[in-house]
Amino acid sequence: MANKAPGLPSLADLIAKVKSGEIFKEISKQITESQVWTSSFRHGYADTPRNRVLQIASNVWLHLHPVKMHRHALRIKFTWCMGGITFLLFLSTVVTGVILMFYYRPVGEYAYYDMKYLQYDVPFGMLMRNMHRWAAHAMVITVWLHMFRVFLTGSYKPPREFNWVIGVFLVTFTLLLSFTGYLLPWDQLAMWAVTVGTNMARATPFLGNEGPFAEYVGVTPRYDARSVLLGGSLVGPPALLRFYVLHCIFIPLVAGALMIVHFWRIRKDGGISGPL
């Protein structure tokens, strides 16, 4: 028989404490009553209904939420979480995108070498570029899934018709954001993918030089829908600059404004849809 050292609890006691949850209470008590804790936090958080409401209503970042919501809207099986994930991925691309902007110049002579510099010389440059690109691709997928979920639950039905329309704009702008960003690496993949995409613009009826009825409008390869988009008759340095400005300034601003309306309307239209 081994003698127990004084002050050491027996294993059985310990297991009993873990099972009853007693031990967690003891540990949290020891932490919250320590000198470090009490000197850092002036008072505790009382979990009262009033405080729960104030946590949302008096917090600038959280007050986009309602203070109360229907229980069913919490179910991931219902929401798939896809709208929120899309917004989170958008924020990730904003943060990583701003970092990339420090090192990238949208100039024909420099753009590709700035990419090389980012990848091989900038600390964490490759990681920032990867996160930016993969978040953008993931965002395209999640926004489609969000739209699919909203359709399957019939959430576009009254009174949410208008928010669905805003959502279709946001899907379009997500694709345009991704598409304008696709050109910026200024490599073969970028140039030719954007060439294929923007070549379509010259087939625009009336406004593209190869489109139906173009001869009645008088557009030319140097002056039609495609050349306005590219700032020239092929995907060259002016197109790079245009896509850069569209990608970093114009589309994020418009999409951001639409997101504000989109989130606002969710609440004004009665919160996340659910069975009546």
Next chain:
Amino acid sequence: MAVAPKKKVEATPEKVHVWPYLVRLEFMCAILVILALTVWSIGIDAPLEEAANPTKTPNPSKAPWYFLGLQDILVYFDPWFAGVVAPVLIIVGLMLIPYLDVNPKGNGYYTYEERKLAIWVYCFGFLVLWIALIIMGVFLRGPGWNLFMPWQYWDPHKVVALTSVDLPYAFGVRTYNMAMFVGGVVICGYFAIGTGVYFFLERKAIKYVGFLRMFIKIQLYLIMIGIVIKIVLRLGFNIKYVWVTPWFNI
């Protein structure tokens, strides 16, 4: 005699506080997504090919993957439709959904039984005409935009005989003007008969759905079905165009 309820109905409140119930969910979700994104970004590098070179066209030249469904439709339609009109119709059609679908059922919950047609149309458009064509465009389209199975070598010199003819030619029409007339009759007839049949079958619905709503709805349906018909005509019967005019071809 009153019958006692078998199970006690629990009095769960309909509404819950967003803090903590939703916020903690969002927090957990955000951590998982950021973690996945970080691991993915550490593991797989974004592609960077050689510097852009306008004199060196790669074969195949592919648009970004999310547009490959549209690029694939280029096989069957001219660029003015596949690259401009079709995307505009998709965007406008999607925006019109809440105004065309007047079925009050299935608002805010999953149901197939109460809105079968709506679910079928959306799933067909999204999963088949959009997603399946993207998958085909990414993995099965090789040099010359020819179809290659995953186990086949992407031979840039693959020769595919272009034996397709226009629909009026297949009917035996040989003059240009007559072919234009026949093609126009086929296209306009398709839309006219399709619209007429729809209005006849749904004649009882006109009163409460509305004429304009039904008219726009059937045009969008007919365009969607028409795209499928054109794909089948091209792949199965080697038909290139149905209607050739001096201004546009369909």
